[in-house]
Amino acid sequence: MTTPDLKRRRVYTTIGNARSSLQLLATEALMTLPDLRLAALALAAALSLSPGATAFAQNTEAAFRTSTLNLSATGEVRAPPDIVTLALGATSEASSAQAATTQTTQRINAVVAALRRQGIAPRDIQTQYVNLTPRYSDNSNAPREIIPQRATTALMVTVRDIDRAGALMDIAIAAGANQVQGVRFGLSDPAAAKRQARDTALRALQDNAAQVADVMGHRVVRLVTVSAQAYSEIVMTANRVQEPSAPGSRFEPGEIVINANANGVFEIAPK
Structure with missing residues (x-):
């Protein structure tokens, strides 16, 4: 008799012996009426060993027969990228929130208008966030006071002709953008x-x-x-600039x- 046959016989013999013992215990418990709880537990255990145990034995046998990797x-x-996304923004500071917001809005509107004149479609210009933050004095010996208010608006501009990306960033900066938060290359059909x-x-x-x-x-x-x-x-180049950069900006796209x-x-x- 082969080794798998011996293992299979041992599994079935063990299950059969356990089932017989539990059934005998259940019968004896039923003959003693006060011990109904023991009888119920024994019967449940005997029943659970019947179909489930057979399936377990079959699975165990299959495990000995099958090898897997x-x-x-x-x-x-x-792939070379065919689109580039420019993260541009404008920020302004003023003594009041309204003044700071107005100045930033004027800057952003001028940037958007300049980009659209260059052929950038409206769907490729998206406002990412608008932020208004008070700045406080840092004099620890005096009560904190709001010095100016800072308003910021950020844009994401998708350029589908990557050879024009540097020139378009220069145009945006000249129109009023004073933040460049990142340049990201990508694929139009990834x-x-x-x-x-x-x-x-x-x-x-x-x-x-x-x-x-x-x-x-x-x-x-x-x-x-x-x-x-x-x-x-x-592929992303993250640089933050507060002042307009020198004209003639150029980006190296590399590969995705x-x-x-x-x-x-x-x-x-x-x-």
Whole structure:
């Protein structure tokens, strides 16, 4: 008799003995009427061992018969960016909240008008936040007083011709923007690059499974489970300037890196 057959027989014998003992205990308890609680517990335990235990034994037997590989793989795609997002803003300080807000609004309106004259569509200009903050005196020996009020408005501007991004930032600064909070490169259609990276990771996963199984003298029988996820690394330059920069700003776009991870479980068998 083989080793799996002996293990299977031991499992079934143990279950059968436990079931018989519990059924006998239940019968004896029922003959003693005061011990109804013990009888109920014994019967429940005996019943629970019947179908569930058989399934457990079958699963245990299957575990001895099946070998699996749990592997992971990665994929990478590099693509030149075709859009750039400028994070611009305007901030003003004045003795009153109304004066500070008015000055900032005038600056932002002038920036938006200048960008639209350059062909930037309304859908590519978005207000990110508006902030009004009082500034207090820092004299610790005297009561704190509000010195000026500071009003800030921030814009996100999407530029679809990245070669014009530097010139457009210069135009925005000349029109009144006095904050540059970041420059971010991206892809207008990241889904296509993510699919390519995912497919690369899945093919690598399949190749890895075949190679590992072969080294171990096995073959891949089937794929049991698989998962894959792709994500892109955002290329961002974060610089904050309060004064207009020198004209002729230029940005180097580099490349966008899209990575993907794939995980899979493979059933294998001897060749």
